[in-house]
Amino acid sequence: MSTQPPTDTNANIGLNAGFGRDRIVKLLLDNSVWVLLVLGTAVFNYLSPQYFNPFKNIQIYFNIPMQSAVMGVLTIGLAGTILLGDIDLSCVGMMAVSAAVGVLLFKTFHLPGIAAYAIIIAIGTFLGFINGVLIAKLKTVSLIETLAMNTTLTGVVLAITRGRTITVSNREYTWIGQSKAFGTVPYLVFILLIVYIVMYVVWRRTALGRSFYAVGGNAQCAKVSGINVDRTRIAAFTISGMCAGIAGIMLSAKMSSINSVFGQTYGMDIIAAAVIGGTSLQGGVGKVAGILGGVLLINFIQVGLQVFGLDSYFVQMATGLIILLAVLIDSLRIRFQSRI
Amino acid sequence: MEREIILEVRNVTKTFGSTIALTGANLKVERGAIHSLVGRNGAGKSTLVNVISGVIEADDGTIHYEGTDVTAMSLRERQVLGIRLVTQHASIVPDLDVAENISMGLWTKNKLRLVDWKRMYEKAGEVLEEFGLSINPRKLVRNLTPVEKRKLNIIRALFGGGKFIILDEPTTSLSSEDRDNLFYFVRSQAEKGITFILISHYLEEILRVSNEITVVRDGIVSANMGGIDTHDKLASLIAGENVELVRRDPGKNPAADVLLKCEGVSAAFLQPADTKVHKGEIVGYVGFPGSGAREMCCLLYGLNPKHSGVIRIDGKPVEIKNVGDALKNGICYIPNDRHTDGIVGIMPIDENIGLSNIRSKLKGFFGFLNLKKERDIALRMVETLKIKTPSVRTLVNKLSGGNQQKVVLAKMLSCDPRLFILDEPTVGIDIKSREEILGLIKELTNGGMSVIYLTNDYGELLRIADRVVIFNRGHIVGDMDNVGLTPERVIEIRDGENFLSADNDNKKEMAV
Numbered sequence: 001m002s003t004q005p006p007t008d009t010n011a012n013i014g015l016n017a018g019f020g021r022d023r024i025v026k027l028l029l030d031n032s033v034w035v036l037l038v039l040g041t042a043v044f045n046y047l048s049p050q051y052f053n054p055f056k057n058i059q060i061y062f063n064i065p066m067q068s069a070v071m072g073v074l075t076i077g078l079a080g081t082i083l084l085g086d087i088d089l090s091c092v093g094m095m096a097v098s099a100a101v102g103v104l105l106f107k108t109f110h111l112p113g114i115a116a117y118a119i120i121i122a123i124g125t126f127l128g129f130i131n132g133v134l135i136a137k138l139k140t141v142s143l144i145e146t147l148a149m150n151t152t153l154t155g156v157v158l159a160i161t162r163g164r165t166i167t168v169s170n171r172e173y174t175w176i177g178q179s180k181a182f183g184t185v186p187y188l189v190f191i192l193l194i195v196y197i198v199m200y201v202v203w204r205r206t207a208l209g210r211s212f213y214a215v216g217g218n219a220q221c222a223k224v225s226g227i228n229v230d231r232t233r234i235a236a237f238t239i240s241g242m243c244a245g246i247a248g249i250m251l252s253a254k255m256s257s258i259n260s261v262f263g264q265t266y267g268m269d270i271i272a273a274a275v276i277g278g279t280s281l282q283g284g285v286g287k288v289a290g291i292l293g294g295v296l297l298i299n300f301i302q303v304g305l306q307v308f309g310l311d312s313y314f315v316q317m318a319t320g321l322i323i324l325l326a327v328l329i330d331s332l333r334i335r336f337q338s339r340i
Numbered sequence: 341m342e343r344e345i346i347l348e349v350r351n352v353t354k355t356f357g358s359t360i361a362l363t364g365a366n367l368k369v370e371r372g373a374i375h376s377l378v379g380r381n382g383a384g385k386s387t388l389v390n391v392i393s394g395v396i397e398a399d400d401g402t403i404h405y406e407g408t409d410v411t412a413m414s415l416r417e418r419q420v421l422g423i424r425l426v427t428q429h430a431s432i433v434p435d436l437d438v439a440e441n442i443s444m445g446l447w448t449k450n451k452l453r454l455v456d457w458k459r460m461y462e463k464a465g466e467v468l469e470e471f472g473l474s475i476n477p478r479k480l481v482r483n484l485t486p487v488e489k490r491k492l493n494i495i496r497a498l499f500g501g502g503k504f505i506i507l508d509e510p511t512t513s514l515s516s517e518d519r520d521n522l523f524y525f526v527r528s529q530a531e532k533g534i535t536f537i538l539i540s541h542y543l544e545e546i547l548r549v550s551n552e553i554t555v556v557r558d559g560i561v562s563a564n565m566g567g568i569d570t571h572d573k574l575a576s577l578i579a580g581e582n583v584e585l586v587r588r589d590p591g592k593n594p595a596a597d598v599l600l601k602c603e604g605v606s607a608a609f610l611q612p613a614d615t616k617v618h619k620g621e622i623v624g625y626v627g628f629p630g631s632g633a634r635e636m637c638c639l640l641y642g643l644n645p646k647h648s649g650v651i652r653i654d655g656k657p658v659e660i661k662n663v664g665d666a667l668k669n670g671i672c673y674i675p676n677d678r679h680t681d682g683i684v685g686i687m688p689i690d691e692n693i694g695l696s697n698i699r700s701k702l703k704g705f706f707g708f709l710n711l712k713k714e715r716d717i718a719l720r721m722v723e724t725l726k727i728k729t730p731s732v733r734t735l736v737n738k739l740s741g742g743n744q745q746k747v748v749l750a751k752m753l754s755c756d757p758r759l760f761i762l763d764e765p766t767v768g769i770d771i772k773s774r775e776e777i778l779g780l781i782k783e784l785t786n787g788g789m790s791v792i793y794l795t796n797d798y799g800e801l802l803r804i805a806d807r808v809v810i811f812n813r814g815h816i817v818g819d820m821d822n823v824g825l826t827p828e829r830v831i832e833i834r835d836g837e838n839f840l841s842a843d844n845d846n847k848k849e850m851a852v
Contacts, residue, residue, distance in 0.1 A: 205708045207698040214695055217684035223674070224643065224681045225695040225751065226663040284686050 016188065029333040033277050035294035036326065037300065044304050051307050060303070068299040069188035070251045071266050071273065072292065076199050077243025079129075079274040079291050080236040084216045085283025086142035088240045090131060091247075091270060093153030096262040098123035099248030100160045103168050103258050113172040121245040127153070128241015132234030142237075158260045159292075165259040177253025188250055200288040208235055216283030269319070273298050274325040287310065298322070343370040344837055346504060346535050347392065348432055348612065349561075354402030363388040365401070365561040366733050367554060371454030371506075372535045374526065376546045378578055379556035382740030383839035385539050388556060389506045392537070393425035394418040405504070422503030426510065432481050439477035441492060442499050471495050472528065482611030486629075487518035491525055499533065505529075506537040511545065512768050515628055515796055516827075523549045540769055542569050542636030543801075572845075575771050586778040587803050588622065588822075596620055598655075599790045600640070600671075600759055605649030609812045610635040612649060615760060617790045622781065624805030624822070626793040626830060632677065633794050633811035637761045640792070641673035642666040653758075667696060674748055674765045678741075678795075682748040685737030689729060690718035692736050693750045703755070721750035749777065752782075760784065761792045766800065798827035811833050 028035055044052040051057055074091050081088040086136050102120035112121075131149055135142045168174065176187045205210035211232040214222040223229050252258050259297055277294025279286035301322050349367040363386045369375045377385045390396045394415035402411045410418055415695030432441045440465040441465045450456040455826040466479040470725045473491055481489065495507050507526070511519045519542070527549065530536055531556060539548055540721055546553060554561060596619045604612040610632040617623050638644035640651070642660045650657050653669055660666050666673070675681035683692055694702055701717075704710035705801075717734040725746045729739060736747055745765060752760065763780070766774040782790055782804065795801050801808065802825055810818035810833050 035781045080780060201708070205711070206708070207703065210695070210709060214684050214689060218680070220680050220694070221682060221684050222676055224663065226667050227653050227695065228662075228664070228699075271589070284684065315747065 013019050025336065026038050029329070029336055030278070031290070031293075031301065033290055033297055033326070035277075036299050036329075037293060040300055040304070041299065044307075048308060050143045052304070057176075060307070062327065064303055064316060065189045065192065066186050067303060068295045069186075069192040070247050070254070070269060071299065072192045072264075072295040073243050073247040073250065074263075074266055075239035075270040075273045075277075075289065075295050076195060076291055077247075078270050079277070079279050080199075080203075080212060080239050080284055081142065082274055082279045082281060083212045083273075083283060083286045084233055084236050085219070086135065086236070087257075087281070088128075088131065088146045088237060088269070089143065090127070090146040090150040090153060091240060091244045092263045092267050093150035093157075094124050094127045094241050095248040095251065096157040096258070096264075097127065097160075098245045099154045099252040099262065100157050100166070100258045102248070103166055103173070103252055104160065105169060106170075107166070107168060108174055113170075113175070116173060117176075120249050124245020124248060125238055125242040126262050128238040129234065131241065132237030136230040136233040137239060144250065154264075157258075157262060161258060161260045163260050165257050167257045169256050172257050174253045175315035177250055178256070188254065190245065191250060195243065196288060196292055202239075203286075203288055208232070212236060214285055216285075218284070223279075269298055272319075272323040273328065276323065278330070297326075343372065346371040346406055348404045349388070349392065350401065350402045350404070352388070352391055352398045352840070353398050354391060354396065354534075360559050362391070362398075362559045362561070365391075365559075369535060369537065369714045370551070371535055372530055372533050373551040374538055374549055375532050376538045376550035378540070378543070378546060378553060378574065379409055379555055379742075380578060380772055381576075381742045381768075383556045383770075384559040384561070385556045386508065387559075388561065389425060389508060389537060389539065393423055393583055395425065397630065399647050411571060419500070419502075422501055424497035424504065425501070425504075425506045425508065425719075425841070426445065426497050427508045432489060434482040434491055435480065437478050438468070438475055438484070438492060441481050442467060442477075442496055444496070444517070446500060461752065467499055471498065472525070476836060480717055485533045487514055487522055490514070490522055494526070494529075495591075498529065500514070502534070504535045506539075508539045509768060510538070511540060514702045516798070516831075519545055541768060541774075542797075543574050543724075543771065547571065547574065553678040558769075576753065584775070585803060586782055588777050599653065602636075602640075603650045603652070603656075604649060604738045605636075605639065606647045607635050607644050607812050608637045610639065613816045615816060615819065617792060618783050619790055620788050621806045622728035622785055622791040622793055622804055623809065624801040625792055626796065626798070626801060626808060626809045626834060627794070627811030628796065630813075631811040631821055632814040632816070633809075633816075634763060636811070637763050637792060637794055640666065640671055640759070641761060643672075643673075667700075667755055670756065672752040672755050672757035672760050674745075674760075675763045676763040676767070678745055678748050683736045683744055683800065686735060688735055689727070689747055690715050690732040692747050693721055693754055695717045696755050698749055713751075716753050718750070721754060725750055725753075725763065745769055745773070745777065749780070757789060761794075762809060763794045764796070766797070798830050802827065802831070819849065844852065 024182060049056065051060060054061060072175060074095065078088050078091050087139050098120045101123055102116045106113070108114035131146055134140050134145050159281065175188060180186050181190050197290050203212065211222065211227045214225065214227055215232050219229055250262055273294040274291055275281060275294070276297060277291035278288070298319065300320060306312070310318065347367070347369040349365055352362055352365040354362040366386070367388070376464060376768060377388065379385050388597060391398045393485070394396070394417070398411065402409060404410065405418070405421060405423060422664065433444070434834060439461045439842065443460050447461045448463060457470065461477050468475060468477060473488070473495065475488060479490065479782065484492065489491055494505060494507070511522060514522065521661050523545065526536055540589070553574070557578065589672045598616050600617040601621045602615050604614060606612040613632070613636065625633040626639065635644055639646055642662045642665050651660060652658070658669055660669065662672070684695070694717065696712070698709060702710050702714050704713070715732060721727070722729065722814065723734055727743050727750070728745045729743065729805060736744055739747065765777060769777070778800070781793070785791055793801070803820060805822045807828065808822050808825060809816060809822055812834050817836065
């Protein structure tokens, strides 16, 4: 043969040098949301040390998880459907309807608080199940189906409340949103953590979670491998509905009220949080920890901008720009991964 | 006859991250030649043609086309010069008609800058005639035969001014007649001065059609070797060692117990059929798409709803309504298209291998996945199947084609199959991996497993099958022991109007 093979030593040196650097870059890009969080903290700290220096004002770092709790629970449910390559746009609608019905029943029939909570979760779960059946069995497109569902449910809340605010001041209902476990950790943060731990276990350690990744990665292959694709999709949407129900309890208890625009500020932020957290809209890629990071990042920025006294009319624009930045980083990561 | 060099690749090197895809590649192609590139999956063939066509940029080296240095040119600029890459997955739009596909991007326009439909169809008709293809230009591409689609794809490249056409595996999943047909077409174009680079794993056809053969191995291009005239010589050059072809053991006792029996089983595109599989037997299925062979395989695996008939395993009737039922009965299936049906590319190897067992074998305490067991199974499979990978956590889409197919095999083998259905598992796989897979199949049948092996590569079929079942137009037209069969005979039976199955069955019954 005319050409000489490359000497092994050369090849190996090239290999190792490339590998080390690539690995660090990959690690950073894979966890870009945490990198952004650290970066954000540093920048805010530099700009406004009196608020953001953890040694002077640790309180703000406790506030952010509290701020993130409701949105976090909504986001993880939504993220499960995104992981499948679908999407659930009805999270906010399901949250509002289940909470509104639950609060009304609580007030009308003087139910025990726990019973009201159970009803709210059951309604959310049921609505999610309906979504799942329509999407998996009747093959409706999730984007449109859940959009229609959300419009309907928002309408239902409007009809129930007639545009008024329904207040619920009874401690038996509101304690979960306003008091602290062991006098230190707010119950809302506690719920957030529990939900994320449970979802972490479900995603990583159960057949269902593995099916999420497989169906999202390649639904046809999942089917040929013996995974029940329809059931997997129904499960994902049902979980999303259940999370919406839990979030409904959290938000209504925190606000002591339900109104006709209940939770609507979360609409787009939860999708953004999931995507920033590394969940691929194409499906098959996503990590629970990353999603938590995405939620914290968005809330951190919003809190930060308010602290800086940024005119509230500008906060939304700034949030949008941050999301754009995160999406850019994500596309960089994909390009980098396809290169190696 | 000394011919002019149209393309010259000098010292091209390309690395992807830590992987060296090409090192100092040199290649000279003559005008009007059919120049074949052969080599194993991952050897660097695709990288080489991608560098030539401009899909990716070389790290080092130069490429000259018709005397000009095109190294720094973009894909688009090279297309203008006439360099075209025609890939495996035809880049044609199924829902547009033939003429629209040909003119795409090169629309004939009228004075208002709108598409001049009338002229477009006229022009397409002329083009088709010029290239000797008799298709109605208004026919939807969806309704074309596979070989027509491939030809259309080449015509598209030629119509757009292509003079140097790279064909990446143009004959995958075509029948041998269609392959001949396609190569006749390619050759007639080459005689008109069009140059072709051909990538293929079918060594027979390469030896038959090419003027020159270049072997690519581990990123090294062994340029223009003369004197490669036999299949075996070429095969060992590709593998870098002598490859021994797997053959079935003759004289194996076919009268073992019957494992699976189908009585009057029918489905869409499959007429009621009787067939059986003995224990430890390799049954070769022959039949093109639509012949009923694949329908039968999918039916047995629960992917294709059964219309009538009874399936018996060990004499007991079983219902196979979905894949889960099939797996429970020990029926496993290697799909034809591993990309769409076989692998989840963005999942690591161990999770892919575990996929079919997440609700059975891998369930541990409280129904949680036993990740350790999953990993152990994967490690064992990687070792026994010789899957080349840095780790079991590597994503499957980082592997070469042959290794991906081994991952699919591993997934199914970990389900302890009794009947293993393989649907053209060696398509697009290099010869070394292919023989490894065939060898493994043979070995497994020695352990009592039965195999249904669907293939349209008759050489491969007759080497390995104990019995051959031939499908055509939804019927079983032949069912015979693999004794004294030749590829010609198989084609004869397949196309024969007199259905031999009844005849054959009678004889068998008489013998019993």
